[in-house]
Structure formats: C-alpha cells, structure tokens
Amino acid sequence: MSVLVYTENWDGKFKKISFELASYAVALAEQMKVPAVALSLGKVDETELKKLGNYGIESIMSDTNENYIGLDNQAIAKAVAIAAEKAGANVILIAHSNLGKAIAPRLSIKLKAGLVTAIHGLPLSLQPFTVLKNVFTNKAVGKVLVHAEKKVLTLAANSFGSQENIVTTIINHFDAGLSNTDFATKIEQTNKVTGKVLLSDADIVVSGGRGMKGPENWAPLEELAELLGAGTACSRPVSDEGWRPHSEHVGQTGKMIAPNLYFAFGISGAIQHLGGVSSSKVIVAVNKDPEAPIFEAADYGIVGDVFKVIPQFIEAVKEIKS
Amino acid sequence: MKILVLIGNVPDTTTKIKFNSEKTALDASGVQWIINPWDELALTRAMELKENSAGAIEMVVVATVGRQETEATLRKALAIGADKAIRIDTEPKDGFYVASQLAPVAGGYDLIFAGIEASDYNGAAVGGMLAELLGIHSISSVSGLQLEGGQITINREIDGGSQTVKMTTPLMAIVQKGIAKEPRIPAMRGIMMARSKPLEVIPAIEVDVLTSFESFSLPPAKAACKKVPEDQAKTLIYMLRDEAKVL
Structure with a gap:
C-alpha cells in the first residue's frame, strides 16, 4: 500500500x-x-x-x-x-x-x-x-x-x-x-503566458470589474499587480465585453481561485463572482456603492473611487517595498 | 455525423443554498432549476456547428440522468434546438453512477460535449469517466472547437497558457467558458417546436456508487468588513502587512 x-x-x-x-x-x-x-x-x-x-x-x-x-x-x-x-x-x-x-x-x-x-x-x-x-x-x-x-x-x-x-x-x-x-492529441500551437503571474499560481490577485469603466483604464491596476507580483483577473461582465481575456474571468463559470489576498476593484460582488473567490484568505474591496454585496464578503474595504484609491495603494506598496 | 450533449439540471446560479434539517441534502424548496451553465454553452456551440455543417451534422441529441422534474430543463434544451432528448429515469448519485447510466446510450456519436463541471456538486467527473467507459479520447478545458471534414481543431486552456490542437472523432470534448460566446436563448418558435420533439425515457441500470455525501455545512459567517476612508487608502495597505500579514 x-x-x-x-x-x-x-x-x-x-x-x-x-x-x-x-x-x-x-x-x-x-x-x-x-x-x-x-x-x-x-x-x-x-x-x-x-x-x-x-x-x-x-x-x-x-x-x-x-x-x-x-x-x-x-x-x-x-x-x-x-x-x-x-x-x-x-x-x-x-x-x-x-x-x-x-x-x-x-x-x-x-x-x-x-x-x-x-x-x-x-x-x-x-x-x-x-x-x-x-x-x-x-x-x-x-x-x-x-x-x-x-x-x-x-x-x-x-x-x-x-x-x-x-x-x-x-x-x-x-x-x-x-x-x-x-498519444492522440496533436499540438498545432502553444501560446504561453510569459512575463505574467499565472492566476492559478498567484498568491495575490488584483481584479477589476465594470467599475473600471473600460479596458483603457487597466494600466494602474496592472501596475499595482506588477508591484505586488500578483496575477490579474476580472469579473464576468468585463470578459463578456471583451475588455479582458476570458482566461482572466474569475467566478462561478470562470476560474475559481484561492489566493492569500484578493483585490476587487469596481466589482459589485454578484453571488456568482463571490463563489469563485470566496476561498481567498483575505479579500479587499473598493467600490463606490456602499451597498455593494462585495463588502459582505470582504475583510477590508473602501467605499470610494477606484481611480483615487489605486494610486494611493501603489504609493503605499512602494513605501513598504523600499 | 451525430453530436451528443450531456445536460445537467442544477439550481439557478443565484440560489441561496440551504439544506434539510438533517443537513444531508439540499433543501430544494423555491429553487429554480436551469441547464448547467457549461452544458448550455456546449449545446449552443453544438447548434452552431450543426447549422454551419451544410447537413453534415444530422442530429444533436441531449441526455440527462434525472427524475421527471428535470424534463423542463430538457424541453428548454429542445427549444434551444436539440433534435431529441434522452432522460435516464433515476436520481443522479455520484459521478460514477451518472457516467455508468449514460454509457449505454452514449455510443455511436462522433462528438460528445460535457461541461467541465456542474455548478451543484462541482464533481468535474462525468465527461472524463464516460469517455473512459466508452474507450474514446477526451480533451478537457476546451474553450473553442471547429469542425472540418473529420478533423476537429480545438483550443484548450492549459496551466500556463493555451493551445491549439487537432483531434479525430469519436471524441469527448469537456468544455469551459469561451466554447460559445453567449448561451442561446430559446425563441418562441423553438419553444413551440420543442413540444413535439421526441423525449425518450430510459429505465436506469443497477450501479453501486463509489462515493456519497454524508452531510453538508454552510461556511462560517465572515467578520464585518473593516472600512477605511477613501483619502486614507494607504493605511489599508499597511493593515494588510501588519494586521492581516498577507503582504
């Protein structure tokens, strides 16, 4: 045995x-x-x-x-x-x-x-x-x-x-x-994700929702992710709109993840989304709507504008690291 | 060419989950039942393939293991466009039990679609088990599938990227998000037509389960969210380091 x-x-x-x-x-x-x-x-x-x-x-x-x-x-x-x-x-x-x-x-x-x-x-x-x-x-x-x-x-x-x-x-x-x-599977092409932290491996995940307002606004989120060595993710509407690839969608019908730390920016926290992220050890939510259900799942939260909060997070992470 | 799509009947994704007083089974009162989301995408893709095949795909069949109440879900699948439905008349137990019930009716198809998991017990088992029982090849985490002649081109997600691969029939494709853009919604005409489409009911075979749920519990309630004002966002990062110790 x-x-x-x-x-x-x-x-x-x-x-x-x-x-x-x-x-x-x-x-x-x-x-x-x-x-x-x-x-x-x-x-x-x-x-x-x-x-x-x-x-x-x-x-x-x-x-x-x-x-x-x-x-x-x-x-x-x-x-x-x-x-x-x-x-x-x-x-x-x-x-x-x-x-x-x-x-x-x-x-x-x-x-x-x-x-x-x-x-x-x-x-x-x-x-x-x-x-x-x-x-x-x-x-x-x-x-x-x-x-x-x-x-x-x-x-x-x-x-x-x-x-x-x-x-x-x-x-x-x-x-x-x-x-x-x-061996029946014939590989034609492999696209490796390079220079990015894999969502499945990530200890920290930085995720954006519809509150990010458009794909052009992702740069600060990505900067924060890079500083933290984090993977990037998104909510379902974001991947459905094509703002981000499907491979980043976390939630019930996307990926289920369990990082140590999950940042949800501009994600309201529909029950389907929470299903995919609730095994995270610590959840941080930033949303302008104080009634957003994400705050019920979150350990830490800020009711406010993601575009004002993310730069402050970046600054603080830089301070911690220096 | 014939396609089979495996269909699971699951609680609506917004359902607030509760259990019976013994905590041994789901309390199904007030639950709305739907087609398992991945199965619905698979069926949508199967219909697209049939419509673009210029008659090469003669038939899309859907099959489920469940009691009579699952027929509403099968009728919806017929309304989406499936040509025929099969229901194996028994309570679905574990993945092995379900795959074993499906095996006798799943032979002879060129392509079988299964969802990567069901949103109820998250078993992620039936597709792979059925492929093994049928002795056919399977490919999982499929996020795209094209047919050309007898050749199947597949996009699949791998841990660390994605791949384009070629496979031949017969094949079990275990699909995830991306296989179809949006699940197809039945049109009125489809709903009318579904009423006259065949829905075959087949008695179950005897199979012993290999696993069973003894009981269920709900996760403990979370402590209240600690809020920080917007203009003091920086302190939150320090709290993550000093208090939560995750940075």
Whole structure:
C-alpha cells in the first residue's frame, strides 16, 4: 500500500502546486502509515526531480518519455494507472488543475477507484474514508465518504500549502510502456503566458470589474499587480465585453481561485463572482456603492473611487517595498 | 455525423443554498432549476456547428440522468434546438453512477460535449469517466472547437497558457467558458417546436456508487468588513502587512 502523487511539470520544471501536492501526500501517507511515492511524467532532469525531496518525498518514479508534452488526457491517465498498480497505491493524488481535472476521472474508472475532486484538508477519518470538498461553487462544504478501496483525489490549489521537509530522495526510472499511438492529441500551437503571474499560481490577485469603466483604464491596476507580483483577473461582465481575456474571468463559470489576498476593484460582488473567490484568505474591496454585496464578503474595504484609491495603494506598496 | 450533449439540471446560479434539517441534502424548496451553465454553452456551440455543417451534422441529441422534474430543463434544451432528448429515469448519485447510466446510450456519436463541471456538486467527473467507459479520447478545458471534414481543431486552456490542437472523432470534448460566446436563448418558435420533439425515457441500470455525501455545512459567517476612508487608502495597505500579514 502507498500514496502515489502525480507531480505535474511544465517546460521541465515542476508546477508550484506539485510541491503543495507533495506536502499533502507526505502528510496523508503519515496518517495512513504507508509510504508516499511521487510520479513524474515527461522530461524533468535529476536536479529538478530532487526538489521534491525538499517537501518530504523519498521515492520518485520518473518516466521521461517526451510524448507526455502533448498532455494527451488518455495517455497520461493510462501512465498514472500503470504507475499506481506498480506502486501498489491505494490513494492517488492529483492537482485540481486543468490537467488534473482531465485525467482524474479517466484514472478513477481504470482503477475502479472512488473519485473526489477539489478536496481540502486531510481526511477526517480513514475508516470510512471521509474528506471535505466545497460544493455549490464554494457556497457550502460537503463531507464525502469514499466506499471504494482505491481513491483518486484532486487537491484544491492553495488549500494545504507546501511544507518544507528535507529528506534524501531516490529516483527510480519508470517506463509506463506507452507507444506513439497512445498519444492522440496533436499540438498545432502553444501560446504561453510569459512575463505574467499565472492566476492559478498567484498568491495575490488584483481584479477589476465594470467599475473600471473600460479596458483603457487597466494600466494602474496592472501596475499595482506588477508591484505586488500578483496575477490579474476580472469579473464576468468585463470578459463578456471583451475588455479582458476570458482566461482572466474569475467566478462561478470562470476560474475559481484561492489566493492569500484578493483585490476587487469596481466589482459589485454578484453571488456568482463571490463563489469563485470566496476561498481567498483575505479579500479587499473598493467600490463606490456602499451597498455593494462585495463588502459582505470582504475583510477590508473602501467605499470610494477606484481611480483615487489605486494610486494611493501603489504609493503605499512602494513605501513598504523600499 | 451525430453530436451528443450531456445536460445537467442544477439550481439557478443565484440560489441561496440551504439544506434539510438533517443537513444531508439540499433543501430544494423555491429553487429554480436551469441547464448547467457549461452544458448550455456546449449545446449552443453544438447548434452552431450543426447549422454551419451544410447537413453534415444530422442530429444533436441531449441526455440527462434525472427524475421527471428535470424534463423542463430538457424541453428548454429542445427549444434551444436539440433534435431529441434522452432522460435516464433515476436520481443522479455520484459521478460514477451518472457516467455508468449514460454509457449505454452514449455510443455511436462522433462528438460528445460535457461541461467541465456542474455548478451543484462541482464533481468535474462525468465527461472524463464516460469517455473512459466508452474507450474514446477526451480533451478537457476546451474553450473553442471547429469542425472540418473529420478533423476537429480545438483550443484548450492549459496551466500556463493555451493551445491549439487537432483531434479525430469519436471524441469527448469537456468544455469551459469561451466554447460559445453567449448561451442561446430559446425563441418562441423553438419553444413551440420543442413540444413535439421526441423525449425518450430510459429505465436506469443497477450501479453501486463509489462515493456519497454524508452531510453538508454552510461556511462560517465572515467578520464585518473593516472600512477605511477613501483619502486614507494607504493605511489599508499597511493593515494588510501588519494586521492581516498577507503582504
């Protein structure tokens, strides 16, 4: 028996959530009194692989087949299933990321495992296996029982945190034995977001709504985001109007995020928007309408003009940093 | 060519969520039911594809797992333009249970659309599970899809950017925002026509669930928002550093 954790990489580097996931796997394995084993698929060099050892991972299975770069859902699910069998895993941990969401359901069928997605926190009980997940788009929390012997779990980003715990790591080469025909997704073009903080990775998110009045007014918001090393986001009307790309839309039908700090500028806070951001640890709202529902979700607020407030925020952040 | 769109019946996105007194199930009194928002966008895109296919797409079918009360949602899907609806007559339980009910009716389609998750239990499970049960390829986080001949060009979001990829049929496309610009609203003519379109009811098969909800709780109420006057906005940043300790 073991806990297998699938650690995602991009461009040969582990994604931030992989370290959080590794920390979670180590804690869960300790609770279950079984070893934690990490799985890495794709070209990741030894120096990078060993970084998992900073988060308590003592054993890594690494399959460096280059074809994994195509992020083919079926092929990756198959490889993780083969690794899970090999590691004798009864719990398989996956990030609740775009890729994680794509492969976890397929994997659960292959392994006849119970699937629970976007869980947060360690299991409340191992017998019966009980975990918590948010439901109704963060409006409630559900206690889920897994009846199957095997479990596939996806972990909500930023819900556990990565915990340093330096150990010696052994890298075992692993070959899932996939052939070229297993990879059906043909990549034509990749557009990488460069020079910007990814929303899914961001500890701080700066977000604008209709109160920003138009796409031409985003410069101060972006300046603040850059100073804070923050990701930028927006409300639904803003992306629907085409002021900002859909990939920035946070809310019920957009992205759900859980940063440490969320700034909402000129966002009224419709229930659908709050669903997507309410897991943020601290919410700051700036809105000219004192009755705006965003103030009910916010920890800190200013009733006022975003265009007067943002420059003061920029100034204060500069003072703090200097 | 035939397209299947999986439809979920969920509480309206503005619903104030409450549970029964045992906290074991949603209190559905006063809840307005809608097509799961991502499924509605998927159906909209399916209709656009059919209309632009010059007859190559013969049929768009919608399917759901639910009791009779979900038929209003299926009629809406028919009013939007689907040619036929299938309802598998049982209470949807976990993702595995729903995917297993759909598998016997989902064969033979060239393209199947599923929403990336449902806005009720946020399972994000059925599309991928059904693809695995059917043994077909799937692609997730799809934000754009074009058809040309038998080739499908897809835009998908990846963690760190976006990609354009090519896939072949049969395919399960698990879609998110962007797949269609706005959900289509049924026109009066569509609503009239929907009444005479076929809605097939199929008995459920026996399947054991793998997971179940034991209970639900509402998040604890937040402390009141600390307000700072507009002209003292700078102090708020210092509060974030010294009090909230997030800067």
